[in-house]
Amino acid sequence: MxxxxxxxxxxxxxxxxxxxxxxxxxxxxxxxxxxxxxxxxxxxxxxxxxxxxxxGGQKAIIDYSKCYNCGLCVSYCRFDAISFVNSKVTISEVSCDGCKLCSRICPANAISMVNSDxxxxxxxxxxxxxxxxxxxxxxxxxxxxxxxxxxxxxxxxxxxxxxxxxxxxxxxxxxxxxxxxxxxxxxxxxxxxxxxxxxxxxxxxxxxxxxxxxxxxxxxxxxxxxxxxxxxxxxxxxxxxxxxxxxxxxxxxxxxxxxxxxxxxxxxxxxxxxxxxxxxxxxxxxxxx
Amino acid sequence: MKIAIAxxxxxxxxTLVSTNLFYSISKQNIKNCFLVDCDAEEPNDMIFFKGKVEKTFDVNQKVPVINESKCTYCGKCHEFCNYNAIFILPSAKIIKVIEDLCHGCGACSVACKFDAISEKEVSLGTISRFYFNKSSTIVEAKMKIGVMSPVPVIKAAVKETGNEGIIILDSPPGTSCPFIQTVATADYVILVTEPTPFGLSDLKQSVDTLKTMNKPCGVIINRSGLGGNEIYDYLNQCNIPILMEIPFDKEIASHYSKGELFVKYKKEWEQHFISMFNSIVEKYGNSSN
The missing domain is CATH 3.40.50.300 (P-loop containing nucleotide triphosphate hydrolases)
Structure with a gap:
């Protein structure tokens, strides 16, 4: 019981x-x-x-050697977690919900997910x-x-x-x-x-x-x-x-x-x-x- | 400037500190003074104030709706969902959205190549804005009962302040996502604790979390006298300032229990709160407005 x-x-x-x-x-x-x-x-x-x-979950991170700053991920993210900071695409770890959508749609394959362990x-x-x-x-x-x-x-x-x-x-x-x-x-x-x-x-x-x-x-x-x-x-x-x-x-x-x-x-x-x-x-x- | 009470x-x-602090400084003629009740699971600040509702609105989240006449049961949406919110059994032609698990990221809509997914809005809670006096406002975040996460409601409440002026954020307890979301935007964090072994253990967890976030903090020891000395040694060791000590006092507890602000009855405390506030603003108030 x-x-x-x-x-x-x-x-x-x-x-x-x-x-x-x-x-x-x-x-x-x-x-x-x-x-x-x-x-x-x-x-x-x-x-x-x-x-x-x-x-616990996942967080998205950007590999800047691959990212060409197109900003597609910014428009897809519904958690306001990705924005241009000093004209560079940046992910806020706090706001990232771990949905992985940015990683899936990135044309440069520059975003990967890391486990919170x-x-x-x-x-x-x-x-x-x-x-x-x-x-x-x-x-x-x-x-x-x-x-x-x-x-x-x-x-x-x-x-x-x-x-x-x-x-x-x-x-x-x-x-x-x-x-x-x-x-x-x-x-x-x-x-x-x-x-x-x-x-x-x-x-x-x-x-x-x-x-x-x-x-x-x-x-x-x-x-x-x-x-x-x-x-x-x-x-x-x-x-x-x-x-x-x-x-x-x-x-x-x-x-x-x-x-x-x-x-x-x-x-x-x-x-x-x-x-x-x-x-x-x-x-x-x-x-x- | 944003000050979070956590x-x-x-x-x-x-809540005792947030409400009494807000009341004390709201009489100081500060332009744009806000109290935001971010404890959206159990908001209590409005028990202590009488305020007229200025406006109230719902915070919504999008949830997918599957049009089964267009769905081919290909499973792509299930594969894209990082929250296991889509259940699919292609052989039996069964597909279901588990709304409680959905975070509204929109990945399934992107995944679907057959235009079978549309979205509807579901309410997660409400934001209410109360007039307190001509320069002071209270914003309350209230999560709907049964909703999993208060985070979207908290985000919306903080946004409602317009981010200008002096903003007091009454944070939810703990150190996980609801707390993080609340303190993320703060310039300074006041941690309220009690001098007991449980209080100390949880304080350490909060301090460690704030360190990783690079947030300056100070501590208020509540119910002092009703516990031990370990907490003082710890704060001394870590160089964390004690901003205030509120003694255990049945009178204070009694005012709180009735939904009354104790600074109204023990006038000297109003000055204590104002002095504490002024010293925080002096030291940390320049980083933003």
Whole structure:
């Protein structure tokens, strides 16, 4: 069973909560799919067992010994990536989308495509099982594809090692890496916070989840920072038939746990927040059984 | 001059800084002052302002439509598509466009020798332009839910400013394409972080990315006091200036949660933002307008 933890808005506590869920499970595969900002390895310090190169996309480059500056590529490019800079045809690496059309139509055969291969995926063992995480190279695109690769690897290991639960720590937002994270999972836990921004982002995140066949759950983290908005969020969930899981209190000890490289259950086992998380995970695991 | 407000980790306070900075400087009678909400997946800046919509328009992308009466199932379009967005089974005379995968590059239309491909427009999102005061404007990029990439919408929003005056860009989180697209045009980048291990790890990723792009940057430490000292050592080592520290303060968090600008209640901060802005403009403002 795959459980994905996402949030819409960043910084609501997604990673701390997925780390807690991982610690609270007996044996688990943890997939860090927040490939722009993979952080769980900091808490779990996994062994380094396998490393795989991830090819993100392609970029066009011009061989100026062949280019005669005709500018045909400029007129074909729909991403405004090719222009005359100081009257010389120039490709902007940032804007290039990797569609290869310029390379195909160039009459001088002067444009070739290079693979972006600086991103990596790692696999290792940590104290509660196996962990897979991606590290997107700076400025890399197509992170959804890397998310798919991380999830595929997690599933393969789960099967080989006969481990049932996969916890996925997802990225913020609602774009391609998020869509790749939630496609085909059984449960999505949305972690939100009681602010107008949190509520706004939650609504958009619920809408993207509703396009998939999965069970959506909501946790309000740091709920006591604004109980009024927490009530609003809970009401919103109720009226939209979203399973409301729990409210977690704001506790500065959670930050201390992170600084000590420990998860919530490890650092503060007797705190209220840990009991609430344990109960929440139980509810999800037993749902529909 | 364009100043981007960014962070690797989500939820560190990008929007808090962007909105309060914009509000502080918008009272300074600067000609053409813009705030652009580039977090098109989850735009939140307008929660903090009341503004009249001046105009709003759709950002569209072209998607191929195949005329099956002209199609010979030769497969050339499938071969030209670098995104696997055309599925073809010639033996069964099946051809389908997978619109979610299409980037609208137009390569398939170029490939087709039988005039069987035309194009239609699909909406990726909207740009809204709000009047704030006689010299200040807010532009919001909002991606349609279910769309894969916010990049085209971000591009259109930045373009809407006309690239003149002082432009504050509130960037999406992460270091992949949406972030790159936002900071690519900036003259200076303010990275907002928090003094936690996760914050530091993501900050390093952002700094490395900006280095490859040759962008000068400075750091705002948000929720200072609620974390450790590692971040100060790192910034010191890398010679990256600390532009401002915003302490963890329940009052600031409470204003933010309600959708209020904290500089309106803690007046001394308005001056802090203006001083920071002036020193950035003094040092980096000459490279463009």
């Amino acid at each position: 795959e459980i994905a933890v996402i949030s819409g808005k960043g910084g609501t506590g997604k990673s701390s909560i997925s780390a807690a869920f991982a610690t609270l499970s007996d044996k688990v595969i943890l997939a860090d799919c927040d490939v722009d900002a993979a952080n769980l390895y900091i808490l779990f310090n996994p062994t380094h067992e396998e490393e795989q190169i991830y090819i 600086k991103s990596l995926m790692y696999t290792g063992t940590f104290r509660n099982g196996k962990m897979v995480y991606g590290r997107l190279a700076p400025g890399e695109e197509n992170s959804g594809k890397l998310v798919n690769m991380v999830r595929d690897k997690a599933k393969t290991i789960a099967e080989a090692e006969n481990i049932e639960t996969i916890i996925i720590d997802g990225p913020p937002g609602i774009g391609c890496p998020v869509i790749s994270t939630i496609t085909g999972v059984e449960h999505v836990v949305i972690v939100t916070e009681p602010s107008m921004s949190g509520l706004n982002d939650l609504q958009r995140t619920i809408e993207i989840c509703s396009k998939f066949n999965l069970t959506t759950w909501v946790i309000i983290n740091k709920s006591d920072l604004n109980p009024e908005i927490s009530n609003k969020i809970q009401e919103f969930c109720l009226s939209h038939n979203i399973n409301f899981l729990c409210r977690l209190p704001f506790d500065p000890e959670v930050v201390k746990a992170m600084i000590n490289k420990k998860t919530i259950p490890e650092y503060m086992p007797d705190y209220e927040i840990n009991k609430l998380l344990k109960n929440a995970l139980n509810i999800i695991m037993n749902y529909g059984r | 962070s690797g980790k989500g939820g560190t306070g990008k």
